[in-house]
Amino acid sequence: MRAYDMTATEISQRVHRKEMSATECVREVADRITALEPLVGAFLHLDVQGALNQARAIDALSDDERQQMPLAGVPVAVKDNMTTMDMPTTAASKILEGFMAPYNATVVNRLKAAGAIIVGKTNMDEFAMGSSTEHSAYQLTHNPWDLSRVPGGSSGGSAAAVAARMVPIALGSDTGGSIRQPASYCGVTGLKPSYGRVSRYGLIAYASSLDQIGPLARSVDDVALLYDIIAGYDPLDATSIRAETARVSEGPVDWKGLRVGVPKEYLSADLGGVVAQRLQDVITQLEAQGASVLEVSLPHTAYAIATYYLIAPAEASSNLSRFDGVRYGYRASGADLLEMYENTRAQGFGPEVKRRILLGTHALSAGYYDAYYLKAQKVRTLIRQDFEQAFALVDVILTPTTPDVAFRFGEKSSDPLQMYLSDVYTVTANLAGIPAISTPAGLADGLPVGIQWLGPVMGEDRLLQVARGFEELWPSSTWPGLGGEA
Amino acid sequence: MNSGYDVIIGLEVHVELKTQSKLFCSCSASFGAEPNTHTCPVCLGMPGVLPVLNEEAVAYAVKAALALRCTVHPFSKFDRKQYFYPDLPKAYQISQYDQPLAEYGAVPIIVDGHVVKEVTVRRIHMEEDAGKLNHLGIRLGDAKGSLVDLNRAGVPLIEIVSEPDMRSADEARLYLTELRNVLSYLDISDLRMEEGSMRCDANVSLRPHDYVGSLEDLPRVEIKNVNSIRNVQRGIEYEVARQAELLARGERIVKETRGFDDQNGRTYSQRSKEEANDYRYFPEPDLPPLVLTQEAIERVARSLPPAPTVLREELQQAGVTAKEAEIIVGDRALWEYWREATTHYEDKRQVTNWILSDLSRLLNAHGDTWLTPRVTPAALADLLRLIANGTLSGRMAKEVLDRMYESGATAAQTVEAMGVSQITDHGAIQAVVQQVVADNPHVVQDYLNGKEKALGFLVGQVMKQTKGQAKPDMVNAILKGVIADYAKT
Known part of the structure; x- marks a missing residue:
């Protein structure tokens, strides 16, 4: 078995048992990345030499020290909106081209402390704004299952790298579905934790009250492994929660007696036939296992997209103001200060980012604030209450992750509204602050279909247990063949 | 005081808190270091960094609020005030907008030791300071460039906003004097206006006696960033006279921001408020609301001097x-x-x-x-x-x-x-006195003839001989006794 076929769990076990050195692992993985990257385009920055150096350092440790590292020798890819001192961090924007942060994101420090080896920074939609990774200022990322299709977004690079077996695990960020939607399109598992579970320190903010970092992997166990590393209170993030992260339980899920809610509002006409059919198949299977599947109501679902596309751009318009050309990043020339600002931001930001800055600036403007931003916050509260009421009745909620499977390049990028509407099933978890995981549910015409599981706030433990149970029920048996191998 | 109109003055005072570290990061908040040495990714506004509230600054702000007799709210929150300027690294200032830390306090106006009036403090809120721009060149207009120093960026401030309760420049001076005095006993700020650790903006308007609208609707002139209490007074005095003259000529007073030139004692127009910024305030999502228990507030209250x-x-x-x-x-x-x-x-x-x-x-x-x-x-x-x-x-x-x-x-x-200790030995003084009387028989005679001043001369002679150390009341008494004896002989 080649290292790139292994899960993170397998790699760390072998490295712990000295059946494989970290260096061997990284070398094999690096060879595969080098071979496949021209096809996939998952990485904005690769550091094979740096990764090999890190691997040698792991190998040079004592056995005891290595045993303490749950990710000893495990290659990991990090989305390019998390700061790394030894690699550039650009958020796929021209305005941060070549930017070297003088600090690591908290998650990066946690990965390093756990013995993980960061091989590179993955492509994304600029500042995480998008659902296809087509809004990267640098390159397209191709879906490993069908290179003519998008990998989803905004964490498209991380999802594609995991699906293409370039790395076993990767970090993404999720503001309205940016981990789960690409996980679904690429046939991998992706978790958006509860808001406040994972420190946002060093995550370049898109929408601060919605952003959350989470893991992507080819197995639920690997997702749980990575989640355990990154979750936890961080004094550098005032919104991170002071709560012990319950160790993800190993035990099998007991389907009998599990109450699974399916929100009736999610089964609308927008739902593509393939996905609707697969969801029905899943429900049938769960019921066959003894789960009770109940219809629940999330009555404010219809307002979720509108709410999200007011709150997220409003916060983004503020968060992205710091990119002004004064202290770091791209600076255009100008006759005076104002012109320098205007030219820098006109040339440094891409069209989707500008669109959202304009939307958000408008929503916060005097005379519009109450009608837009304030109203959206009120609806947000109602959406959160919808979930609280639903979770009084059921243990988990089952939904599609996306209305359809991965689309072709250019199919939606010309129509922003169409692109926004495809976030319909994912944005609610961010608005409500609850954990959500997308797991693969087989293929349809050769393309992965994902389903989403939602849990109550701080309910990651149970959610992961259910996802693991489902994975056993519905295993992903194949991975995309790339570069000639099966 | 003036016929035809009342002077309406409200003051906004910014006070820098002398905490160890800045409001949202652990950089030193002290004044006077080399430019940009008290900075870190957080106060430089780098991508991905987050603010963490300094508890010491909260304690200082609560102290100030209680000392100014405000109600401290158990729940307040932070908001972003947004505008682009090179001294503002994030392009927004973290401040408190619609739910400030404290409201409704009072500052007494004291004249000759007596409280003659109380000015209401409308609100006190916390916010971070901006950095400083050092313009290369004498005037901003011909500056070749500007150097940005972010040592001050993120230093904790409280803003103390008064109601427009003051009716003269003198009252404004007395308000500032007492405000500074109250705060000076708390050890929370250097309160040095010349260094900017206390700054004052004065809002001045004139209300004609026949005016029936609200104070809010009066055209208001804001005098910005004056560097001493004395100059606040001078600026207001000038501004009152200027506006009175405009009114007398039947001209309109324009709502605007004006600077104060302490060389000639005049205010000058900086920008018209009619083209004012829309700050697009919204709640700071990176900080949870500031929740203070009643017990914590009372603990601070008990610690007040x-x-x-x-x-x-x-x-x-x-x-x-x-x-x-x-x-x-x-x-x-x-x-x-x-x-x-x-x-x-x-x-x-x-x-x-x-x-x-x-x-x-x-x-x-x-x-x-x-x-x-x-x-x-x-x-x-x-x-x-x-x-x-x-x-x-x-x-x-x-x-x-x-x-x-x-x-x-x-x-x-x-x-x-x-060698100046006082001579109180009776005998020693008497010896000198006797010598002086013996040496000045004519003067003694003058005194005996009723010339009172003559005694002063004799005292002076005694003091001279004792180098001023003889105890004066003893000299007087002994001298009179010796002269009385002399007269008998």
Whole structure:
């Protein structure tokens, strides 16, 4: 078995048992990345030499020290909106081209402390704004299952790298579905934790009250492994929660007696036939296992997209103001200060980012604030209450992750509204602050279909247990063949 | 005071809190370092960083709010105030907008030691300071560029907003004086207007007597960033006169921001408010709301020092006049000096006299403040004891104090060095007196003939011969006795 076929769990076990050195692992993985990257385009920055150096350092440790590292020798890819001192961090924007942060994101420090080896920074939609990774200022990322299709977004690079077996695990960020939607399109598992579970320190903010970092992997166990590393209170993030992260339980899920809610509002006409059919198949299977599947109501679902596309751009318009050309990043020339600002931001930001800055600036403007931003916050509260009421009745909620499977390049990028509407099933978890995981549910015409599981706030433990149970029920048996191998 | 209109003044005062670190990061908040050395990714506004609230700054702000008799809210929140400027790294300032830390306090206006009025403090909120721009060139217009120094960016501030309760430039001065005085006892700020650790913007408008609208709708002129209390007063005085002249000519007063030129004492237009910024305030998503328990607020309340009003009363009960108490309490360092001196020496009246006359004179002459007096309260007390036990006359003591101030020596050392201790030996004084009487028979005769002034000459001669050390009342008594004896012969 080649290292790139292994899960993170397998790699760390072998490295712990000295059946494989970290260096061997990284070398094999690096060879595969080098071979496949021209096809996939998952990485904005690769550091094979740096990764090999890190691997040698792991190998040079004592056995005891290595045993303490749950990710000893495990290659990991990090989305390019998390700061790394030894690699550039650009958020796929021209305005941060070549930017070297003088600090690591908290998650990066946690990965390093756990013995993980960061091989590179993955492509994304600029500042995480998008659902296809087509809004990267640098390159397209191709879906490993069908290179003519998008990998989803905004964490498209991380999802594609995991699906293409370039790395076993990767970090993404999720503001309205940016981990789960690409996980679904690429046939991998992706978790958006509860808001406040994972420190946002060093995550370049898109929408601060919605952003959350989470893991992507080819197995639920690997997702749980990575989640355990990154979750936890961080004094550098005032919104991170002071709560012990319950160790993800190993035990099998007991389907009998599990109450699974399916929100009736999610089964609308927008739902593509393939996905609707697969969801029905899943429900049938769960019921066959003894789960009770109940219809629940999330009555404010219809307002979720509108709410999200007011709150997220409003916060983004503020968060992205710091990119002004004064202290770091791209600076255009100008006759005076104002012109320098205007030219820098006109040339440094891409069209989707500008669109959202304009939307958000408008929503916060005097005379519009109450009608837009304030109203959206009120609806947000109602959406959160919808979930609280639903979770009084059921243990988990089952939904599609996306209305359809991965689309072709250019199919939606010309129509922003169409692109926004495809976030319909994912944005609610961010608005409500609850954990959500997308797991693969087989293929349809050769393309992965994902389903989403939602849990109550701080309910990651149970959610992961259910996802693991489902994975056993519905295993992903194949991975995309790339570069000639099966 | 003026016919035809009332003067309406409201003040916004920014006070820098002298915490160890900045409001949202662990950088030093101290003043005067090399540019950009007190900075980190957080206060530089780098991508991905997050603010963490400084608890010490909250405690300081609560202290200020309680000392200014505000209601401290158990729930307040932070908001972003957004505008682009190179001294504002994130392009937004974290401030408090619609739910400030504290509201509705009061500052007394004190005239001749008496409270004549109270100005309402509408609100106190916390916010971070911006950095500083140093323009290369003499004037902004011909500057070749600007250097950004972000040492100050993120330093904690409180903004204290008054109601438009003041009716004259003098009241504005008295408000600022008392506000600074109250805060000075809390150890929360340097309160130096010249260094910017206390800054004042004054809103000035004139309300014609026949005006029936709301104060809000009056055209208001804001005088920005004046660097001393005196200049706030001057700026307001100028502005009142300027606006009165406009009204007299039937012209409109434009709502605008004006600067103050302390060279010529005038205000000048900076920008019209009609093209004002839309700050697009919204709740800061990176910080949870600021929640204070009633218990925590009460804990701070219990730790507060007595208010100046209380201190002034205490002094008056100790026999200090209202006017003197105002002077003493008005300068915290002076009050501390007074308090310490009176623990060393019981006669508070005597201590007060010496502090406010001779010691104040010496401080002024040397350009010193009460923070660095060259005669300690204990040394002053020693000197007063030498007067009380007759070692020194009052006049000698003044000279001794002058020497003590120069040398830093104790009273006893100085007296010894000067050889000035008072002669109180009856026999010794009598011997000198007899000699003087014998040497000046004509003067003695003049005195006996009713020329009172002649006695003064004879006293002077005695003092001269004793180098001024003979105890004056003894000299007088002995002299009269000796002359009486002389007359009998």
